[in-house]
Amino acid sequence: MNTTSPSLLIENGRIIDPSQSIDRVGRLLIHGGRVAAIDPAEGDLPSEFQRIDATELILSPGLVDLGAELREPGNEEDETIATAGVAALSGGYTSVLCCANTHPCIDSHGAVEFVRQKAVKARGVRVHVIGCLSKGRAGEQMAELGLLHEAGAVAFSDAPRPVPNDALLKRALEYCRMFDKPIFDRPENPELAGAGVMHEGQVSLVLGLKGLPTEAEDLAVARDVRLAEATEGRLHVGPVSTMGSVDMIRRVKSRGIQVTASVCPQNLCLSDDELRSFDAKYKVHPPLRSGRHVETLRRAVADGTIDAIQSGHMPRAREKKMNDLDLSPFGAATSETTLSTVITYMINEGVLDWITAIERLSTTPAKIAGIDAGTLQVGDAADIAIIDPRPIWTVDSNAFHSRCSSSPLDGHSLNGKVVKTLVGGEVRFEA
């Protein structure tokens, strides 16, 4: 930790920390890159410190993203570790889990080290690495999970590719128990999903577009949770998008099985009706589902059946997205708008209160990933998002920090913006 950074006193802000059930106006002292005190007495202040006035602003633990594609190495036309880092910081994220689908993929000690080193050099967001579940992400043989774990991988996944091989997933869940690392599966049955480009339903029927049926996800979730139960391994499924997934996750959780789930912000506010424009910015994964699914997901986030909201950041270069719906890849830049989307569509609409929203975006994701983050406890790293909940702004995806300018929320009017993002007590982003 950077011990040379100055002491900071953030005053008059509304401090929200779900890990300590704090939601009150106060002041927060940062010393040596760590949270030194909340509401320190005058006598406890160091001799020299800088002040940040946070009147009317919210202080939250920095957000934790359970999975973003950073695209480097191999697809730097889409995004780099540096640009993804700035994009994440501007969205209030201080920790990001990097998906393993780089080229070459993250299935070796060297690949983990490359991403970590690059991220340190970029001095942006903290990057944690998800290692491949299978060698070469080929879905056949287990990757060297133990060595990846030693190299610092915090979880294992072939996402965004699902794990179609049941036996492989079962073996990996069993094997991972010895280092207590979670396996992330993006649930999808490839035979049922086929070459679908959008949610299969009334809209796809009318538009003649190939559908992704809900049962493609439901079947995969059913398999996943059953294998988690059988192996007692740590499993995280997500992002999920269907009523069927929610129903199954709710049932297995009520039986005490250790499964967690996450959802993407666009699946909480947009439906498949958007595809009537035939605009590839709405070709995202998981697909935008019909209104009934959206409503179910919103309730599931509120009642905790869905533990976490992840950005689902899947940046793709403009020239790839500027195509017809079959050729355009799935993907969008979402890390810059996730928090504002949650404020606008979940907090403002009364589905979540602030402290629960921060819990879903920060505290719980950190727990799932098993990383020290998502909290403002004294002694922990001062990873903090300072949020102004007041401004209403219009999303202009061409102005994104990400290299990807495609967003399903482009043109939407959103509420709330990140003012400053601190990593280890250092201001790394300032609006």
Next chain:
Amino acid sequence: MPQVAPGEHDEPREHDKPGEHDAPNESGGIEFPESWRQRHLLDLERLSVEEITTLLDVAQRLKEMTGGCRHKLSLLSGKTCANLFFENSTRTRNSFSLAAKRLGADTVEFSSTGSSVAKGETFVDTAKTIEAMGVDWVVTRHSTPGTPHLLARELDCCVLNAGDGPHGHPTQGLLDMLTIRQHLGSFEGLTVALVGDIAHSRTARSNLWGLSKLGAHVIICGPPTLVSQRWTELGFEVAHSLDDILPRCDVLNLLRIQFERQGARPFPSVHEYAALYAMDGARMRKAKDDILIMAPGPINRGVEITPEVADGPHSVILEQVNNGIAVRMAALYLLAGAAERFKEAS
């Protein structure tokens, strides 16, 4: 309405120009419909009843003025129509070319094989390049739904959808409707069955919007793997037995099985499909005496229709082909007129 003699309209005439508003000319002119605003023809779902009726009226008028789509007018002389086809087509492409030529426009042909699309250019760039050559209409066919809509957003010229995957084929829908109207007068109270591969059929998706808007009762008929029950949510009747619905139908539109679009076979065998759904002589005896038999073609003889029905007295398949030129003339004429008005206004 008197038919126009061959060669009578070879020279441009003032009142022939789109956008002009002369008084109706009994001797064979055409008046541009004041209310028409559309610069693109993308699908029938988004058109109003009035717009569909206008298209059919203008098509009928132009058919008469060209002596059954045989003679040439100069309504659109000096304009250029580009055919931009990313999927194979002979009939529709030639029909659009002929329609443009019958109204005096020039045509230019592009196809995906042998053009820059094969070299990796995106189809939007290809279309922009062609537009930059100074064309007034781009007629496009593509295997992906929504591509004409994407082009309409990106291009300034008129865009006509000549088929976007299984989604839309508005001129096919219109030519089917024109044929029905010529025979049966109106759509009110008619029962029209679309039979066959609805899942992969742009003809079905164009017909069902057009017909239902104009008052016909539409039945969608075929095996459940090709005819989704969800169509009922949109107000259409779904049937799986052709024999059950046949006695009620005024019109049968027999859609081709699109083997090329299907992944896994949606039915066990062609033999089984034909036994259940092919329109043959035996089924004709259960149908109404004045039933119209239509097919968008190309027809698979022996699959959805037997030769005795395809070539029989109830079949209007070849009339449909001729009406195709008429509705395409109407579409080109109306869109060009709207584009000129739009240009003048801005």
